[in-house]
Amino acid sequence: MKQARRARLPTPIREQQRLDPSEREAIIAREAVSFFAEHGFEGQTRELAKRLRITQPLLYRYFPSKEALIERVYQEVFVGRWKPSWEKIITDRSMPLKARLIQFYREYAEVILTYEWIRLFMFAGLKDLGLNTRYLKMLRERAFERVIEEIRIEYGRPSTDELPTTDLEVEMVWGLHAAIFYLGVRKFIYSMPLETDVNSIIDAKVTTFLGGVRFVLPAKAIA
Template sequence: MPGPRAATPQAEPRRPRIAAAERERMIVDAAIGFFAEEGFSGQTRQLAQSLGISHSVLYRHFPGKQELIATVCTELFERRWREEWIEILRDPAVSLEERLLRFYQEAGTLLLAPEWMRIAVMTGLSGAATPSGLSSLLQDRIIHPLADAIQAEGSDRPLPRNIAEERAWALHGRVFYLGARGAIWRGATPRSQDEALAVAIAGFCRGARALAQAET
């Protein structure tokens, strides 16, 4: 009779060995899609299965599920952001509307992707503290640059800062909700997301322009 933990060699013909760094990348990439779909209560065994490995491998590379989730959040909220997206908003040769549109077209590949939206919302619902990466992404890389661009547009009289931020929140809220309808509730957005984005930004800009004219 074998001892209590005799690992009987089963027929498991091939075991591709993959370097640790690459395996970790594979795990994080798969975990993003997996947790986005299943929620943070998704089972590590199922995630491992989708990778074609046994779930113990996860625990060799990450101390625990929480740390894996934290890595997923860092990847989404910090590593995948491109700082040059902010530069788009600063180009003085391009109209505000065009800048906003290009900004959201580029940044939207990250921010409006279902995985990003769903996991961002999950972190909020999970009860844990909001990841610092997420709040700083929102504040420092989205709202503030947007407000800067909006503020600079009032040619004759500079727009007060708080009003500019107000409008930045309004625009971003509109865009976020646009993405959320598709990513969270999977409702069919009336048009293609790109088109809807253009309409939303055009509406915002025409409103802002008209407002500026009406106030002079």
């Protein structure tokens, strides 16, 4: 077991003589993602340095504090893996709304339903680092608000320009989103394997969502 673990260790940075500082920084950041996903944000930088087989002072030469390293992890995993193309998929009215939502959530699931993403998000929430709040604000602005607007158009309801998004509408989208996120929690937190294909689950959840969400939308305007 120890031999297998040793085989997965990254090449010591001090042996990578030809790497420039930006490459060395990227190596530290990548390993920090794996390290915090495994141990949580309580994990100590000295242990991360040991895992990288470098000194702690060298690690701090690239990231002056643990907070700076955590911020880099946030940018790498949560901001950096967000795809602007998802926003275009949601609003592309050349496709039926159901097809758009299925495509968006299938692609989104490929990114978030991973060991690193799910565990880092859960650990960040438990540690109350503020990372979750920042990410969820971005998620609401870039996805939820767009989804609600498209649903209103689909069902002939007032646009969000005419009538602001309601808390209940947001809650309904949260329900869909959380149900998909929970697939990752089951797998990477509870160690419960999924017995159905993820795409099939997403298709079913989107279908169910669209079948019921119209009942919480604002009423049609009276002519």
